[in-house]
Each structure stands twice: as C-alpha cells, then as structure tokens.
Amino acid sequence: MSVCEFKPGLEGIPAAQSSISFVNGQEGILEYRGIRIEDLAENSTFLETAYLLIWGKLPTKDELIEFEHEVRYHRRIKYRIRDMMKSFPESGHPMDALQASAAALGLFYSRRDLDNPVYIRDAVVRLLATIPTMVAAFQLMRKGNDPVRPRDDLDYSANFLYMLSEREPDPLMARIFDVCLTLHAEHTMNASTFSARVTASTLTDPYAVVASAVGTLGGPLHGGANEEVIGMLEEIGSVENVRPYLEDRLQRKAKIMGFGHRVYKVKDPRATILQKLAEQLFEKFGYDKYYDIAVELEHAIAEKLGQKGIYPNVDFYSGLVYRKMGIPTDLFTPVFAIARVAGWLAHWKEQIAENRIFRPTQVYTGHHDVSYTPVEQR
C-alpha cells in the first residue's frame, strides 16, 4: 500500500474540478466564470453575479428580471423561524444565530429532490432571499425590537440596509454595499466552500450545506477576521502606535488580522477595490481616523513581511466600509455570509451534478494491537 505525503491544511491539493472561479495568487487575479472581479465590481450587481456563478452565464435581460423578481418575493421569513430566533440569547453571536436559522429552514423544506431543476432553483432563490432577512431580524430582535418587513420596492442591497436600520439607505451607500457583496460572493476552494462541498457530497439538503458553510466561515482565520480587524485598529488607536504594535505582535509570533492568504502572495484584488470604496464613502460621509491607521499598518507590514508574501486580504478594508455604513461589528461576518451564499450554492449545484462523496484518507500516527486495560488497573 502506498503512503501518501501528508500536507497540513491540504495545501496545493485539488479537492474538486470547478469552472466557477479562478485565482492567480502571484498576480492578484480573481475571475468569476472567467470575468475579472474588477469588471464585475464596476458593471454588475450582486444578484446578476449570483446568477452568473450559479447558472454559469450572465443572464439575459429577461432572465435577470425574472430572477430578481423571484428573489424579491421570497424575502419574508416564516413566523415560526422568527419566533425561534426571538428565543435566541441576545448576547449570542449573529453568526451562530444565522447558522441555526439557515439549518432550521430545512425543517420546513425537508423534501430532497436533487435531480429536479425546479427544486434546485427554489432552494437557490429561498436561500438568497431569506438569509439577509434573517440577519436583519436577529439584529432588531436582540435590541428588543420587532423585525422590519422587507420592502418590495427596494432592490436586494438597499432592502437589506433598510431592514437593518429601519431607514431607506443613501443610494451611494446601497450601491457600495452591493459591490461589497459581489466582491465576497465566491473564492474557489476556501475553507467554507470546501465545507459546503463536503456536506453537499453526502446528498443532504441545501440548508444543511449552507448551515455548515456558515459555521466554517465564522472562524477568525477565515471570514471572522473582518470583525477582528476593527478590534485591532481600535487597539492600535493612533498612527504613531502602528509600528510599536506591529513589533510587539511579531515578537510574540501573533498573526496580524486581515493579512496573509494561502493563495495570494500579493495584495488581494478585492482589498484594493474595498480600499477605494472606503475612500468614496469617507469623501461623502466623513473621514474615519482608523483608515489612516489601516494604511500605515499596510505599509509597515509590506516592509516587514512583504518578502514573505503577506499583504492585505479581503477582510482588511471591508470592516472600515461596513462601519461607515453603520453596520455593527459583529454583523460583518454575517454580511460576508449573505454574499458567499451565492458561491456556496454554485458549488452545491456543481458538486451534486457530478457527485462522489468526499472521503479522504489520513496518516495514522497511533498504536496498534494495544490490549484493553480494565478501569481498576488504570
């Protein structure tokens, strides 16, 4: 029997064949279905991009109108889901609330009909439509308020910001938020997508697929880093304190949140776009002192760790954008999840279309032929 080389974190090992997205980490290129992320950020919308990812092509005008219409009219969540969410502890993390709520959808749609395109489309629409409503509902309910009903006259992103703040958002803010969703929608075989594909490969329902991916996204080494970044910028507190802070962290061999990436060895192209979006927001809605701290930190890390390929990733500037929009820090990762649902569903669809259950091997490092010791002799 051959002994396989063990690669911690499965670095460099292909886990699937996929035509959904592509990353060139040396040159900082990201494409969804062959289209550069910069092009999509400039010209597309999140829902159009979701369609592209899930169905593999840009929709025609009529297809897009129909898809947007379907998503718009499935935004409401069931009273029983809302009541269940009401019973969650207010102090719980919104990612946990989202994971539980996404899984609970499976209780209402337990039929599993993975060969039926109508079933697939219904699940896609339902998940894209209701995840933002669940995030906003938990936010209002934990403050003791009733959730706000979705507004059918608002588009996807404007409606989410409206449900969160109970105010119609500024159009520039809504557009920038929508671009953020596009930027976060998909990223090859990242940890949460891998988790989604493993779950999908058992042929379970899509709600379980999304719930497992949400659980994976929340960790601080993955999507949860966006929340940690703001805490770190606050802790640094001033531009003068950036370099002493960095020295101290590096001496203690601690990681700097929002930096580094398994694939990118240059600045993440999404971080470049997010930085520009943050600047646009500050120009219209006022400056944020943490932006200067962030820029100085980026420079200091480029000097110290640039040779190692440690640059800002997608999580570094996104928090500054969301903060300016008034989104609470612990909702940054749920917002990431709202976007990434598109990628997870695209991978779910791709996985079940040509499925083989994930069942890798392991390198066993334990003993053999050990005899059982009765409890009184241990």
Ligand SMILES: CC(=O)SCCNC(=O)CCNC(=O)[C@H](O)C(C)(C)COP(=O)(O)OP(=O)(O)OC[C@H]1O[C@@H](n2cnc3c(N)ncnc32)[C@H](O)[C@@H]1OP(=O)(O)O
């Ligand atoms: C949406 C996303 O998931 S984007 C990533 C979000 N996560 C973060 O921002 C958390 C901070 N970053 C990290 O922890 C890592 O860079 C990860 C998890 C993103 C990638 O991890 P890996 O590919 O396993 O890289 P690994 O942790 O092995 O680091 C490789 C080297 O770079 C260093 N390094 C990597 N990231 C950082 C960082 N953020 N700060 C300081 N040093 C770092 C490591 O210390 C290690 O150095 P060494 O070779 O001298 O021991």
Ligand SMILES: O=C([O-])CC(=O)C(=O)O
């Ligand atoms: O690709 C990764 O490992 C992490 C990442 O940037 C993402 O999921 O967006």
